Amino acid sequence: AQSVTQLDSQVPVFEEAPVELRCNYSSSVSVYLFWYVQYPNQGLQLLLKYLSGSTLVKGINGFEAEFNKSQTSFHLRKPSVHISDTAEYFCAVTNDYKLSFGAGTTVTVRA
Amino acid sequence: GAVVSQHPSRVICKSGTSVKIECRSLDFQATTMFWYRQFPKQSLMLMATSNEGSKATYEQGVEKDKFLINHASLTLSTLTVTSAHPEDSSFYICSAPVEGMNTEAFFGQGTRLTVV
Numbered sequence: 001a002q003s004v005t006q007l008d009s010q011v012p013v014f015e016e017a018p019v020e021l022r023c024n025y026s027s028s029v030s031v032y033l034f035w036y037v038q039y040p041n042q043g044l045q046l047l048l049k050y051l052s053g054s055t056l057v058k059g060i061n062g063f064e065a066e067f068n069k070s071q072t073s074f075h076l077r078k079p080s081v082h083i084s085d086t087a088e089y090f091c092a093v094t095n096d097y098k099l100s101f102g103a104g105t106t107v108t109v110r111a
Numbered sequence: 112g113a114v115v116s117q118h119p120s121r122v123i124c125k126s127g128t129s130v131k132i133e134c135r136s137l138d139f140q141a142t143t144m145f146w147y148r149q150f151p152k153q154s155l156m157l158m159a160t161s162n163e164g165s166k167a168t169y170e171q172g173v174e175k176d177k178f179l180i181n182h183a184s185l186t187l188s189t190l191t192v193t194s195a196h197p198e199d200s201s202f203y204i205c206s207a208p209v210e211g212m213n214t215e216a217f218f219g220q221g222t223r224l225t226v227v
Contacts, residue, residue, distance in 0.1 A: 043218040
């Protein structure tokens with residue numbers, strides 16, 4: 001079984017500032033890791049994923065994440081956020097098609 | 112990219128009635144679909160795995176007689192909330208993995224159910 005811990009429930013950030021959302025996971029087997037974004041009353045959109053290979057993964061909208069196996073982490077970063085990045089962000093893990101989600105991090109970008 | 116369409120996006124129903132939510136894969140076939148439930152300001156909890164041509168697999172604690180799942184074709188899964196009560200009010204989201212996409216799942220837009 002896998003589990004995901006998102007260490008920050010809420011992250012306020014000013015526009016054009018960098019942001020980092022932390023995610024740690026636990027699993028007894030190799031896993032695949034994902035970050036999803038959810039805008040209000042909408043479904044989830046994939047930001048990026050780690051399957052194998054390079055530990056630094058680049059996604060859409062300028063986001064990137066780094067897989068660290070020794071620390072079992074998959075933190076999400078963006079060097080400069082926009083107002084439109086205000087949303088809920090979910091880290092997820094799987095070793096098949098079933099996803100286990102973290103509790104989510106609410107990012108609020110202020111001007 | 113692959114598209115999963117969920118309908119309706121919002122529904123309000125009276126207590127005791129049943130509500131059907133549809134999840135369609137528009138440009139690919141999905142032998143498996145997943146149904147999630149999301150409470151306000153909480154994460155997504157997997158409710159069940161919908162399998163085309165066979166019975167759904169429910170997660171522990173999910174009432175299969177209350178949340179009826181039918182995977183009638185390779186592009187359609189339905190979730191019916193039977194005899195709905197206010198505590199069933201929630202955001203329901205479906206997802207479908209695309210074969211050959213390395214376990215990536217595509218999500219529907221979600222359905223906001225309000226039972227009054």
